[in-house]
Amino acid sequence: MxxxxxxxxxxxxxxxxxxxxxxxxxxxxxxxxxxxxxxxxxxxxxxxxxxxxxxxxxxxxxxxxxxxxxxxxxxxxxxxxxxxxxxxxxxNKVAVGDYVLAALLRVAAHKQWQLAGKTLAVIGAGNTGSEVARRAEGLGMRVLRCDPPLAEAGASGLVDIDQALTADVISFHVPITHEGPYATHHLLNRPRIERLHAQQVLINACRGDVWDNHALLARQQGGSPLTLVMDVWEHEPLLLAELVPHVLIATAHIAGYxxxxxxxxxxxxxxxxxxxxxxxxxxxxxxxLPAPEVSAVSLNDRPDQAMVARLVRLVYDIEQDDANFRRGLASGEASFFDRLRKDYADRRELGSLQWCGVTEGAEVLGFKA
The missing domain is CATH 3.40.50.720 (NAD(P)-binding Rossmann-like Domain)
Structure with a gap:
């Protein structure tokens, strides 16, 4: 064969x-x-x-x-x-869960937020969206789940997209579809972007075409920009380079890597x-799978948000991915996007790190207890 x-x-x-x-x-x-x-x-x-x-x-x-x-x-x-x-x-749902958790903690540091009590909307409540929701709940966030096809099939506990778009943080986890009543191409379109308020955070770790990137750029260039985390981009490996300076975390479609x-x-x-x-x-x-570089840590108390951020960075440093992306874009190299993906360093999941001593809260955040 x-x-x-x-x-x-x-x-x-x-x-x-x-x-x-x-x-x-x-x-x-x-x-x-x-x-x-x-x-x-x-x-x-x-x-x-x-x-x-x-x-x-x-x-x-x-x-x-x-x-x-x-x-x-x-x-x-x-x-x-x-x-x-x-x-x-x-x-790769676990990897995307790790990525979004790392992004949330970076956003919190940037905005000086305590995430406990903040609202996160997961748009697309399938395998990956459910993993992201579990991590957010582990941080004490209130989670809204939005999935119109699941709602039509009779699932309960879901909100519509208008309610989802009122959350403090909105994370997208849908496939890209172009037809039908629930098409996701430009699901985040210009009118919806214009209705968001300046303190909101948007995360896209699914498909680039789910967001209208040009409409986002227009919003970011105005007087009330949003906080953006973008792992995916319209027209990859090409992208709207003018948008990147207006993005807090920019990466090369590696959330699941x-x-x-x-x-x-x-x-x-x-x-x-x-x-x-x-x-x-x-x-x-x-x-x-090889043995991880760091396989266990000993904790004396249940970690607070700052300590959770330190534990995440022991395994995965999202800021390094962001820095690599910006250097690649600045280099002018036409194929930088695909090169970053091809040469991506082996990244372990948070589950490769075991909490010893105090283990409460480890598994819901993705670590090993």
Missing amino acids: KVLADENMPFVHELFGDWAEVVTAPGRTLRPEQLRGVDALLVRSITQVNEALLSEADRLGFVGTATIGCDHVDTGLLARRGIAFASAPGC SLEGKARGTFALYRALCDHGERPVARHLDEL
């Missing part, structure tokens, strides 16, 4: 190498001729799997995306061609391809 995989997908050689020929390539620039003789294609969100890409695929029997979202894959085309498909739902999250994505496709080929699942996820 020949497997073609995105070069940013870890552990493909370890998982597939003993029974398949593994070839890796940049996911954004895959060409149709590279799929000749390929049996399985493994991608991430930057690869558009469509008629054009598959035009020369003569042996393809399996496509997998190591991501939660599937909007970059023409699943109807795969079904018509009899090509099996698999994704990795929930694989923990080593564990990427490993879960690859492992989900390993299991799916084993099932597809009727092969035994001979490897285990835990054996892929």
Whole structure:
């Protein structure tokens, strides 16, 4: 079997190498001729799997995306061609939870806020949104959950988007869709942006096109700018560079880029391809991960907000990602966005750090108790 995989997908050689020929390539620039003789294609969100890409695929029997979202894959085309498909739902929800927690603590330091008692709205209450909500509640925040499709399906305890947009912090965790009653393209549009008040905080760690970036720039250039955390951008890897100076935290679509999250994505496709080929699942996820640099801390008291921020930075420093992004943009390098993703340092999840002594509150924030 020949497997073609995105070069940013870890552990493909370890998982597939003993029974398949593994070839890796940049996911954004895959060409149709590279799929000749390929049996399985493994991608991430930057690869558009469509008629054009598959035009020369003569042996393809399996496509997998190591991501939660599937909007970059023409699943109807795969079904018509009899090509099996698999994704990795929930694989990076923990990593995104870590990212948003780190962002909230950075925002709190910037605005001199105590987060306990503040309101956070999660727009999109699926796997990732629920993880973010759990972290926020661990900080003592009041959480509003907004998910119109879930509400229509009968879920309770949800608010509409107008109420969600009144929260102190609004975090977006929706897929990108362009049609239907709940289309998310420019869900945060100019009229909604104009109605927000200056003390509000917006976080986007889902898809760049969910926010109208030009409308945001107009708001930020006015007299009452918002506080923005942006991991995703319209038209990636291109972006509206003029917006970046008006963003508190700017990163290169790496919110879900923990080593564990990427490993879960690859492992989900390993299991799916084993099932597809009727092969035994001979490897285990835990054996892929190295020991963390810091595995435990001893606490004498339950940590306050400032101490939680210090513990988060022991594992993940979001300010370093922001600094790398701004340096890359300032360099003028055309491909800086993809380079940051390709060369992203191994980032462990907060769950790699165990609290010893006082453990109350550890797990709800994502740490190990």
